[in-house]
Amino acid sequence: xxxxxxxxxxxxxxxxxxxxxxxxxxxxxxxxxxxxxxxxxxxxxxxxxxxxxxxxxxxxxxxxxxxxxxxxxxxxxxxxxxxxxxxxxxxxxxxxxxxxxxxxxxxxxxxxxxxxxxxxxxxxxxxxxxxxxxxxxxxxxxxxxxxxxxxxxxxxxxxxxxxxxxxxxxxxxxxxxxxxxxxxxxxxxxxxxxxxxxxxxxxxxxxxxxxxxxxxxxxxxxxxxxxxxxxxxxxxxxxxxxxxxxxxxxxxxxxxxxxxxxxxxxxxxxxxxxxxxxxxxxxxxxxxxxxxxxxxxxxxxxxxxxxxxxxxxxxxxxxxxxxxxxxxxxxxxxxxxxxxxxxxxxxxxxxxxxxxxxxxxxxxxxxxxxxxxxxxxxxxxxxxxxxxxxxxxxxxxxxxxxxxxxxxxxxxxxxxxxxxxxxxxxxxxxxxxxxxxxxxxxxxxxxxxxxxxxxxxxxxxxxxxxxxxxxxxxxxxxxxxxxxxxxxxxxxxxxxxxxxxxxxxxxxxxxxxxxxxxxxxxxxxxxxxxxxxxxxxxxxxxxxxxxxxxxxxxxxxxxxxxxxxxxxxxxxxxxxxxxxxxxxxxxxxxxxxxxxxxxxxxxxxxxxxxxxxxxxxx
Numbered sequence: 001x002x003x004x005x006x007x008x009x010x011x012x013x014x015x016x017x018x019x020x021x022x023x024x025x026x027x028x029x030x031x032x033x034x035x036x037x038x039x040x041x042x043x044x045x046x047x048x049x050x051x052x053x054x055x056x057x058x059x060x061x062x063x064x065x066x067x068x069x070x071x072x073x074x075x076x077x078x079x080x081x082x083x084x085x086x087x088x089x090x091x092x093x094x095x096x097x098x099x100x101x102x103x104x105x106x107x108x109x110x111x112x113x114x115x116x117x118x119x120x121x122x123x124x125x126x127x128x129x130x131x132x133x134x135x136x137x138x139x140x141x142x143x144x145x146x147x148x149x150x151x152x153x154x155x156x157x158x159x160x161x162x163x164x165x166x167x168x169x170x171x172x173x174x175x176x177x178x179x180x181x182x183x184x185x186x187x188x189x190x191x192x193x194x195x196x197x198x199x200x201x202x203x204x205x206x207x208x209x210x211x212x213x214x215x216x217x218x219x220x221x222x223x224x225x226x227x228x229x230x231x232x233x234x235x236x237x238x239x240x241x242x243x244x245x246x247x248x249x250x251x252x253x254x255x256x257x258x259x260x261x262x263x264x265x266x267x268x269x270x271x272x273x274x275x276x277x278x279x280x281x282x283x284x285x286x287x288x289x290x291x292x293x294x295x296x297x298x299x300x301x302x303x304x305x306x307x308x309x310x311x312x313x314x315x316x317x318x319x320x321x322x323x324x325x326x327x328x329x330x331x332x333x334x335x336x337x338x339x340x341x342x343x344x345x346x347x348x349x350x351x352x353x354x355x356x357x358x359x360x361x362x363x364x365x366x367x368x369x370x371x372x373x374x375x376x377x378x379x380x381x382x383x384x385x386x387x388x389x390x391x392x393x394x395x396x397x398x399x400x401x402x403x404x405x406x407x408x409x410x411x412x413x414x415x416x417x418x419x420x421x422x423x424x425x426x427x428x429x430x431x432x433x434x435x436x437x438x439x440x441x442x443x444x445x446x447x448x449x450x451x452x453x454x455x456x457x458x459x460x461x462x463x464x465x466x467x468x469x470x471x472x473x474x475x476x477x478x479x480x481x482x483x484x485x486x487x488x489x490x491x492x493x494x495x496x497x498x499x500x501x502x503x504x505x506x507x508x509x510x511x512x513x514x515x516x517x518x519x520x521x522x523x524x525x526x527x528x529x530x531x532x533x534x535x536x537x538x539x540x541x542x543x544x545x546x547x548x549x550x551x552x553x554x555x556x557x558x559x560x561x562x563x564x565x566x567x568x569x570x571x572x573x574x575x576x577x578x579x580x581x582x583x584x585x586x587x588x589x590x591x592x593x594x595x596x597x598x599x600x601x602x603x604x605x606x607x608x609x610x611x612x613x614x615x616x617x618x
Contacts, residue, residue, distance in 0.1 A: 464512025
């Protein structure tokens with residue numbers, strides 16, 4: 001269920017992920033967007049914090065100055081000596097009790113604010129709200145319908161009641177209920193302990209609304225956000241334009257390179273200007289021109305070579321036929337010649353046979369080079385092909401003292417293949433194994449698994465030196481140039497075999513170790529045009545030195561103390577058992593996509609080689 005959920009979640013995201021991976025312009029713009037957004041956010045927070053701090057500091061400084069002046073005026077009025085009736089009787093103590101004087105003081109102090117601040121007075125005490133019906137100075141009073149007890153925080157009242165000096169804090173101005181009741185608004189509250197006309201203490205508070213500062217800060221925030229978004233969009237647009245100027249020529253070059261690789265060698269980049277991109281386009285066009293010229297030269301040379309090989313092969317057939325007829329007459333009459341002439345007639349007939357084989361191989365190679373080789377695939381049983389090959393190689397095997405063994409032929413091994421070409425490949429492998437096997441057994445193994453069939457030919461002869469497994473399929477290549485060809489080979493057999501395997505969509509690979517023999521493996525798809533994903537037979541045989549050393553180490557590690565007979569390291573003539581993977585399921589894809597590639601040659605140490613040579617009696 002978890003895998004199903006992950007698959008369902010990932011499926012809609014696959015197009016976006018694919019676009020993200022393939023579009024460098026999108027990645028650059030997205031990175032620019034994230035980085036610029038981060039920078040703008042950080043810068044916005046810093047600017048807003050600095051502006052907010054500046055506004056509040058300025059407000060506090062102005063509020064403290066205003067409140068200090070109001071506190072001085074209030075205390076001065078409380079300390080004014082009593083006078084008799086006069087025009088300023090409202091400011092005198094005569095005929096005024098403390099409550100009336102306090103109301104007059106609050107109204108007088110608030111009248112100078114012009115809505116810039118409000119004034120509230122509270123009776124001295126612990127900060128609790130006055131009881132209903134309280135008279136005199138203990139009654140709470142304020143200007144502008146302000147609720148003094150709700151607007152002045154208790155913490156500030158307690159600080160003013162228990163200490164001297166001026167105190168301030170941030171709070172909210174709350175208004176009393178009514179038809180024109182206002183909503184609470186933030187404010188700075190400044191308070192101080194004073195004395196009234198009777199010398200009794202009371203608390204006077206100035207409430208400075210912060211509405212204007214809040215509006216200014218909101219305006220600044222909106223401006224910063226708008227400018228930040230504009231800057232981010234502008235940076236993304238600039239990044240998109242800049243990257244587009246660089247990516248567009250690169251995309252054009254990539255598209256033209258793909259078309260060049262597809263064979264359209266006339267494609268060129270459009271070059272405008274004299275900048276670095278233009279120089280890149282000119283260099284790319286020059287490279288494509290030189291590449292096209294070289295490819296055309298190579299194609300022409302290849303055509304000439306193929307035509308030459310084909311023409312020579314065809315032209316040589318007529319004189320070869322005449323020479324062949326004359327040689328047959330001489331060969332039939334060799335009994336009447338002296339021994340030297342008779343031997344010469346036999347050598348002539350043998351070399352003419354080899355000459356004819358060479359011409360046939362050259363014609364076949366020319367067909368492969370020209371792409372004219374045709375595959376006539378049909379369902380065949382590889383066991384029948386192997387039997388025909390072994391029957392044809394028996395005379396040579398008897399002459400060499402070699403025994404050919406077949407493993408894995410108990411079940412049909414069916415594949416869609418060209419019987420003639422497969423037989424030619426296997427004949428070449430078996431004959432080479434007999435010729436280089438030094439009289440030891442040759443093992444032919446068949447296997448089928450999944451969508452592949454395989455035939456492996458194993459010998460225990462001279463083997464292959466390091467690096468020879470990849471060169472053994474080259475034309476006219478010989479591991480030992482001084483070694484004589486006893487079978488009259490042309491040196492083109494393995495090259496033709498590789499082409500036959502490729503024509504089937506299969507693999508022909510080699511493995512070998514010096515003095516330990518070699519193994520050639522032909523792997524074909526069970527169905528024509530089906531891609532190969534693996535081979536049912538391992539390329540390195542189970543009886544190789546490396547595998548035997550690993551098996552010995554595993555046996556020694558798991559040995560419980562019982563004595564086991566030591567295996568003869570030099571006995572290379574023993575027949576290995578049938579591969580346990582012959583009936584196994586499909587194996588992972590073989591990394592050797594080309595014949596011969598990936599074949600591993602195990603080098604034999606000098607001391608081990610001497611020990612094995614002594615074990616063989618050499």
